[in-house]
Structure formats: structure tokens, C-alpha cells
Amino acid sequence: MDKFNTLTGIAAPMPLINVDTDMIIPKQFLKTIKRSGLGVNLFDEMRYDDDGKEIPDFVLNKDAYREAEILVAGDNFGCGSSREHAPWAIKDFGIRCVIAPSFADIFYNNCFKNGILPIALPQEQVDLLMKDAEKGSNARMTIDLDAQTVTSSDGEVFSFDLDPFKKHCLMNGLDDIGLTMEKAASIDSFEATAAQARPWV
């Protein structure tokens, strides 16, 4: 997995609450058996019309935001389905960080498995960053994962909370499965005890 350390880039504003995973990547694109190539269909139904032409008003179709690496969005981002195609599409587009007042549980976890940093900040701070993002491509935000800060284009600094284990894995690009397999003895021992206690499982 890609390591995440610092990121300075364009932030795209998406002031919508309850952005669901069907919006992020509609179901017709879930039929792939690969993880890559979904970026072109990110936000497909908001981004393209019935003929497949770009809808000019959609934020990622505006020249200022085509190279966005950060997304600033409303409350409860990523609600709905467990599809990991949502973070895969976000990553494939080039976005490495999403900032919102809150995230849906499964989406939040899925981000960390794919080198994406979801940052939850209070509504007032997201509102300020949303305004900053609306300034366009000259206004770049900086994310410092080690320091756990977001710096706006004006130099205003916001601190965010993060689970230390998730931070460690993201900063070092660690593979969860490899880490867990180092604890195989604990799993073996649990399995043996559970087989005695609950043999019907």
C-alpha cells in the first residue's frame, strides 16, 4: 500500500451532506474484477449526462479542480453500501484525502486500506475549508499526517484526531494481513479454546 505522509494539493468543494456510495460509484461499475480503472467513473451520474458528456457545473469537471487531490464534503460522507469500489474510484481519480464533519463507518475503514486519509473536523472548520476550496486551483491545502494538521491556503492550521494504529499503518504503508499473520499463534490458541467451548460453531 502507498505510504501517506504529507500532501499539498488542490481541494475540491462538494458541499453536500449524505454523499452515498451509490453516488460515488454507481452499481454498473461494480462488475469489474479489478481494483483499478474506476477513477473515470467517480461520481458518474453527477459528472456525466445521459449521453456520457461532462456536466460542466459538476465540480470535478471544472478546470480548476480536475487535478484535485483533496475533497471537502458535507456530513455523513460515504454512507450506504460497503463497496470498496468507492475508495478505489476516489484513489484512482487521484484524491488521497477527504475532509468532512463525519464519515460512515464502513467507508471510513475502507479508506485506510487504500492509502486514503479521511479527516473528520467540526462543522465550522469544514465550513472554513469549504470556502478555501472554493477559491480554486491557486489555493492549495496541506495535510501533514504526522502532525495531524490541515493547513488552509491562508496558513490557518486545523488539528484532527486519528486512531494511532490507523495512523501508523497509513504512514508506513503497512499490509494489515501481514501484520495479523504475525499474531497467528494467538488466533490458533483462540480457535482451540473456542472449539472446546462452542464446538457447534
Next chain:
Amino acid sequence: MSPKTLYDKIWDAHVAHEADDGTCLLYIDRHLVHEVTSPQAFEGLRMTGRKVRAPEKTIAVPDHNVPTTPGREDPSNMTEDSAIQVAALDTNAKDFGIHYYPVSDVRQGIVHIVGPEQGWTLPGMTVVCGDSHTATHGAFGALAHGIGTSEVEHVLATQTLIQKKSKNMKVEITGKLRPGVTAKDITLSVIGATGTAGGTGYVIEYCGEAIRDLSMEGRMTVCNMAIEGGARAGLIAPDEKTFEYCKGRPHAPKGAQWEAAMDWWKTLYSDDDAAWDEVITLKGEDIAPVVTWGTSPEDVLPITAAVPAADDFEGGKVGAAQRSLDYMGLTPGTPLSDVEIDTVFIGSCTNGRIEDLRAAAAILKGKKKKDGLRAMVVPGSGLVRAQAEEEGLADIFKDAGFEWRLAGCSMCLAMNPDQLQPGERCAATSNRNFEGRQGRGGRTHLMSPAMAAAAAITGKLTDVRELM
């Protein structure tokens, strides 16, 4: 011993390893797999030379993109990309030696209906699946939740998940439900009260007289939509109804093992003085038959209400409500019972079980759907379908003008040929009314099976109590 909630008890019985910071390896008893969220996980195993650690605890069934019309065993009757995903599941199930119900098997169906039906889901278990509606299995007093594909791979390889414990929320539904009010109305009303993010960070336990009074099918409907309220999982303490449902199922324990299991299962309840981080109480008598009007499951109103205006809301919801009204093509102030529909969909992991079909058939018996309306019933599994045929329900649906389909997820998420056209308006018993969920531009109103049946007769959103 300190008092515990049901969630605490199941959690404590499954921690295989705990790090100093509280990060746990939670052991997984049952891993359900379907064709859409698993191919990349199996590919990951192949690339790293890893095996499935516990194939005997892993169960696969194709459901999301299989057609629900006859002839689907022949891959040429599927779209090419669907056929590739189903073929990949066939191959993966065989190569890794996991339990499998192919399309041709009468036991095939929606993964969350097959699991309980076959006795894979039992009280006190941890159950995961690469699908958010895994919460369904919580109805058995199991800790069950959806996971992403990376986590699917993690569970395949290690039979554990890296987890931190959630908080405890109690949702109590007191008293009795009024006639015409069902499990679907309970679960939608709870989401209406808490919002779609109200449960974020929590595991919900549903309790109270109205929950106790529900059948296992009804309890599955309630828990199914816990995720729509943002919760990691929803569960209900097992009782005699639960044990009766499980007894004799193909993969339920038998004989002395059944007795041993019962001894433990009977300890699975929240202690009287257990601590709750949040408590929500609704009166059963206050719950009405409800429908959704917007594009979020929290957009719930009694069928007797009118379409709201964006200004009725606050904060970010004002813009969201306006967007919903535009998308849904609704005018504020219109009585919901005046809203005309052109499609009815009865099915899904929320409402595709035998009791749901009975409830819809009871309204439809001897009646016809409105002319010009498209209506379909998609049983949740091949066995539900067979039982409904035996009980004469299939004939009632067919006589009423409904299409009688084969089992699958169907129009709930429209990854298969069952889709809405742009602008079409559907009375649906499924779980999500998101933009484009049932097909690009399609408009979804969520409701109970009885309400959907009533809508089929009148061609409008309808208060089922007027037809009872």
C-alpha cells in the same frame, strides 16, 4: 462480574488478541461471500500465495447481479460482465474449497436470506460479509456487519478482523403496534427519528415489547436497516422464537451439541444494569405505516402526511431536501397518498422472506394491480419461492398481474436486468432510496410489503389500512 450488554458478551467471547491501545483481533465465526465484493479479495490471496484459513466457516452464493428470469443458469443469458463475476465466484469457491450455492441450486438466494435459512447464522456468532446489509443476521443475537473487500481478504486469510469496540445504543420500542404497522415501519421510523448518521459509532440493540412480538422474519427486517441508521450492527437478544427458528436447520447443531449451544444462548441478553451510551425509546402505538419521500432513508413520513418543503429543515439538510425534491419530482404540500407510481418491487434482503410475501398476498388476494403498472415479486431464495408456491401465494401474485421471479437482489440495486428507467417511480420494499439506486433517474419510495401491495392496486402511494 460487571454487568454487560449483549454486544459486550458476544464481543468478549470473540477477542483473539488485544493490543495495548485496545485494537482487537475479533474472531469471525461465519463469513458470507457474494460475487460482487469478493473477486479482488480472492485475487489478493492468489497473488500472495495465501489460503482460506477456515473454508468450513465460509459460505458463498451469487445474488447481486444474477438475472431473476428463467434460463439464467446459461451464462449467455447474463451480460458479459455479470457472467464473468459469477464465473469467478464459481471458480473461487471450488479452488478454495468453500461452501457454495450456485445459481442452479434451489437453495440459492440473497446471501442474507440463505444464511439464516440454512442454519449458518446462529445466536452469539460473529458474522461478516462484504455487504452492508449483513446487519440482518443480528436478528439472531449475532454480531453481524458489513465489511469492504480488503477486509474480506483479511477474513479469508486470517478468520479475524482488526476492530475497535463500538459504543452501545439501546433502541426500545414499547407496547403494541397498531394494525397495518409492520417491522418495516418500525425500522424506517427509527431512522426517521435518529437520522442516517445517528447510529455512527454504535452497535444498536433493539428491544421492548413490540420487538419481542415480531417474528424472526420481522426482526431480520428491523436489523437489516441498522446500517441505514449508520450503526455498525443491530441486534436482538435471542429467545424461544429464535431457538425455534434455528432448530432443525441443516447447519444448526443437533443432539448434545444443540443442548450445549442452548445453555450458552440462554445467557445472551443484556444485564439489567448494563451501561448504555445512548438510549432511544419509541412507543409502538405511535408508529404509523410510513413511506420515504426523498433520497435518504431518513426522509420518512407517515403515509397520511404531505410532501415537505426544503425550508422545513435546518442546516445542510435544506439543500439536501431541495435536491431530493427536484430529483424525486415532488411538489411540497402534495399529500403523499396522491403520488402516482408506475412500478412496484416486492423483494430484497429487507423484505424478501415468506412472511413478507404472505403480508403482500393478503392485501392482493382477489384483486388486480392497476392497469399499465409494472409489478414484480422476487422471492429472497429458491426455498422461499418454493414455499410461497406451495402456500398458493404465487398464484395470488400472478392472478393480481405481478411477475413471479427467481431469487436474487433484483431491483433493490439494479446490477441485473431489473431496473427503473429515468423518471419511473417505484413503490419498493427494499432498503435504499438513493439517487440512481434502482436505475439512473429512477425514483424510489421505501415501504412495507403490505403498503407496496396496496400501492399496486391503486397505482398511488396508499394507506394500507384503507384496504384491510
